[in-house]
Amino acid sequence: xVSPDQVAxxxxxVPPVTGLWxxxxxxxxxxVSYLAAYLPKRAPLGPAVGLLVAAAVxxxxxxxxxxxxxxxxxxxxxxxxGWTLLAxxxxxxxxxxxxxxxxxxxxxxxxxxxxxxxxxLAPPLLVGFTVARFQHTS
Amino acid sequence: MVTRSGPAAQGPTLFSTGxxxxxxxxxxxxxxxxxxxxxxxxxxxxxxxxxxxxxxFVGVAVAAVIAAIGTNSTWAxxxxxxxxxxxxxxxxxxxxxxxxxxxxxxxxxxxxxxxxKLMPKLVLIIPVxxxxxxxxxxxxARHNGMLDTxxxxxxxxxASFAVVGVMAVIAIGLLEPANIAVLFELRKPQxxxxxIEKLMRRFIFTAGITGAMQIGTLIIxxxxxx
Numbered sequence: 001x002v003s004p005d006q007v008a009x010x011x012x013x014v015p016p017v018t019g020l021w022x023x024x025x026x027x028x029x030x031x032v033s034y035l036a037a038y039l040p041k042r043a044p045l046g047p048a049v050g051l052l053v054a055a056a057v058x059x060x061x062x063x064x065x066x067x068x069x070x071x072x073x074x075x076x077x078x079x080x081x082g083w084t085l086l087a088x089x090x091x092x093x094x095x096x097x098x099x100x101x102x103x104x105x106x107x108x109x110x111x112x113x114x115x116x117x118x119x120x121l122a123p124p125l126l127v128g129f130t131v132a133r134f135q136h137t138s
Numbered sequence: 139m140v141t142r143s144g145p146a147a148q149g150p151t152l153f154s155t156g157x158x159x160x161x162x163x164x165x166x167x168x169x170x171x172x173x174x175x176x177x178x179x180x181x182x183x184x185x186x187x188x189x190x191x192x193x194x195f196v197g198v199a200v201a202a203v204i205a206a207i208g209t210n211s212t213w214a215x216x217x218x219x220x221x222x223x224x225x226x227x228x229x230x231x232x233x234x235x236x237x238x239x240x241x242x243x244x245x246x247x248x249x250x251x252x253x254x255k256l257m258p259k260l261v262l263i264i265p266v267x268x269x270x271x272x273x274x275x276x277x278x279a280r281h282n283g284m285l286d287t288x289x290x291x292x293x294x295x296x297a298s299f300a301v302v303g304v305m306a307v308i309a310i311g312l313l314e315p316a317n318i319a320v321l322f323e324l325r326k327p328q329x330x331x332x333x334i335e336k337l338m339r340r341f342i343f344t345a346g347i348t349g350a351m352q353i354g355t356l357i358i359x360x361x362x363x364x
Contacts, residue, residue: 006330006331006332006333007332009330009332009333010330010332010333010335010336011332011336018311018312018315021311022307022310022311022312025306025307025310025311026303026304026307029303029304029306029307030303032299032303033296033299033300033303036276036285036299037287037292037295037296037299038287041287076322080318080322084318087265090200091265091269094200094203094204094269094273095273097204097207098207098273098276098277101207101208102277102280122310122311123310123314126310126311126314126315127314127315127318127319129315130315130316130318130319130337131315131318131319131322134319134322134323134330134333134337135322
């Protein structure tokens with residue numbers, strides 16, 4: 001028999017990091033779409049840098065909120081996030097290869113690569129968190 | 139023995155409009171799980187998170203996409219974009235609008251059995267299809283001059299960026315984590331049915347949303363190609 005505790009466990013309150021990291025991804029998607037919409041011309045970088053900074057800040061806020069959790073399955077989080085990161089390093093590597101292959105250079109490449117870094121970090125955090133939040137620490 | 143397996147006995151399903159998971163429905167799920175465990179010895183086998191045997195196929199697919207981009211082969215880029223996009227779209231629509239409602243009406247043990255078999259495969263299939271489609275599509279658009287702002291239908295290209303961006307955020311933020319988390323839950327000696335119900339509801343719901351958005355993608359892509 002499933003106890004009400006198990007139902008409560010499934011619905012326990014956690015910091016809103018999923019929403020924050022999805023927002024971070026959305027800001028990156030917006031920035032990449034903005035830059036790509038100007039290709040092959042060079043887009044004004046101000047809005048893209050603004051989106052990048054906002055995405056990075058939101059990502060870090062999520063990490064800080066999660067780091068303050070005591071009752072959390074950190075071991076499982078690191079395990080899942082680590083393997084997911086490996087997969088996203090491969091994906092990000094492919095995208096970076098496409099940037100360089102397509103002769104993206106200078107400040108645009110720096111901004112695109114920085115966006116790629118944020119993009120690469122958010123999914124492992126999201127997957128690791130979603131798995132670990134349902135794991136018991138004891 | 140499974141004593142309560144019909145839809146009427148299960149209480150709220152994945153698509154119910156009532157409370158997310160009632161205690162009564164969870165109790166029924168637990169009862170069904172316990173019964174099913176006695177009936178099927180193979181249930182003791184741990185659930186596979188990632189089908190390791192399929193990884194070489196993933197490696198070949200990724201290498202082929204890299205080669206297609208590296209050689210700028212129009213046929214290869216077309217193949218990966220059209221074939222990958224077609225399968226991805228069909229799979230999303232199938233999961234969201236065909237399998238999702240069916241899953242919601244299945245008995246709990248059957249639902250869990252299907253989930254255990256289906257989800258590990260989706261962990262590999264969907265990301266590979268998405269990577270193939272997007273990487274080949276972007277390179278193809280660049281190669282054909284569709285990315286150029288002077289292209290007469292450039293607005294449609296930008297619209298496709300927006301649609302894909304939204305789909306990617308939903309898929310990466312909600313769908314994929316739910317897929318993996320449900321597999322971890324199923325690996326536990328005593329999975330919590332409330333957690334499985336919550337995660338599967340999220341998975342099917344987000345698959346439905348991305349499936350609906352795929353219709354928008356189809357409209358955009360056929361506008362660009364015609």
